[in-house]
Amino acid sequence: MTTHNNTTPCIEFDDVVAGYKDFMILNNLSFTVPKGSITLLIGPNGAGKSTVLKTLFGLLTPRQGKIRLNGDDITGATQKDLLARGIAFVPQGRNLFGQLSVYENLELGGITLGMKTTHERIPEVLEFFPRVKERMNSLASSLSGGEQKQLEIGRALLLRPKVLLIDEPSIGLSPMVVQDVFKLLRKLADQGTTVLMVEQNVKSALKYSDNAIALESGRLVLYKSAAEILADPQMERLFLGGAHTTTAAAATV
Numbered sequence: 001m002t003t004h005n006n007t008t009p010c011i012e013f014d015d016v017v018a019g020y021k022d023f024m025i026l027n028n029l030s031f032t033v034p035k036g037s038i039t040l041l042i043g044p045n046g047a048g049k050s051t052v053l054k055t056l057f058g059l060l061t062p063r064q065g066k067i068r069l070n071g072d073d074i075t076g077a078t079q080k081d082l083l084a085r086g087i088a089f090v091p092q093g094r095n096l097f098g099q100l101s102v103y104e105n106l107e108l109g110g111i112t113l114g115m116k117t118t119h120e121r122i123p124e125v126l127e128f129f130p131r132v133k134e135r136m137n138s139l140a141s142s143l144s145g146g147e148q149k150q151l152e153i154g155r156a157l158l159l160r161p162k163v164l165l166i167d168e169p170s171i172g173l174s175p176m177v178v179q180d181v182f183k184l185l186r187k188l189a190d191q192g193t194t195v196l197m198v199e200q201n202v203k204s205a206l207k208y209s210d211n212a213i214a215l216e217s218g219r220l221v222l223y224k225s226a227a228e229i230l231a232d233p234q235m236e237r238l239f240l241g242g243a244h245t246t247t248a249a250a251a252t253v
């Protein structure tokens, strides 16, 4: 949680409807994510949090509405275009090539950059993760869960993303490693990266976030600053997975 006052919109969802085949998950969803902030997506299982990230990363095409990045319409843009515009996605779970080395996994992350740039950037990314750096030549599958997640984040950082989408980074990590991941995200946001994160570990994540958006059935039910939520005596209800609060009606959207 910081005292960021930057309200320049980076990501805008404008009346977005999106889903799988004929089943719509996001229902007329509108919100704005300010530049250089960490915004946390919260809500019960199946609310559509991951679907927001997937839609933003071009894995789903909105059926209706607009998505904008720094004012540019990116609705329906290809993943290649979105990567070129600086959007990186760290999905839920493990997404490494276990039988390749740590270094080779990083090389693959830089495939759109070309090998020269990738090799220049790998050392700078590894500076964020000293333990991963020590294991540079080990198989990715031999890293601990926390180190593997750090490597995945490092692979995304190779692209020097302007927007980092990250889905449940804390899964399978010890509380201390989770704090390290959140601290790193905070540092990146303070340097200007816009972070949109899905995280079940709400209370802990809020401490490092600027704003939170609560979804229910693909609809926005609350948009508040992290500070306000943390100070709200009813906030525990959010952490139990139900985003219905009496504050929802008064939410600032």
Ligand SMILES: Nc1ncnc2c1ncn2[C@@H]1O[C@H](COP(=O)(O)OP(=O)(O)OP(=O)(O)O)[C@@H](O)[C@H]1O
Pocket (backbone or CB within 6 Å): 020, 025, 043, 044, 045, 046, 047, 048, 049, 050, 051, 052, 198
């Ligand atoms: N590939 C898919 N095909 C069809 N339905 C899907 C697909 N992926 C997700 N869904 C459905 O979309 C809905 C929203 O899923 P989503 O993963 O966005 O929820 P979430 O809020 O991230 O939930 P969780 O906290 O459980 O991860 C769920 O009902 C889910 O079953």
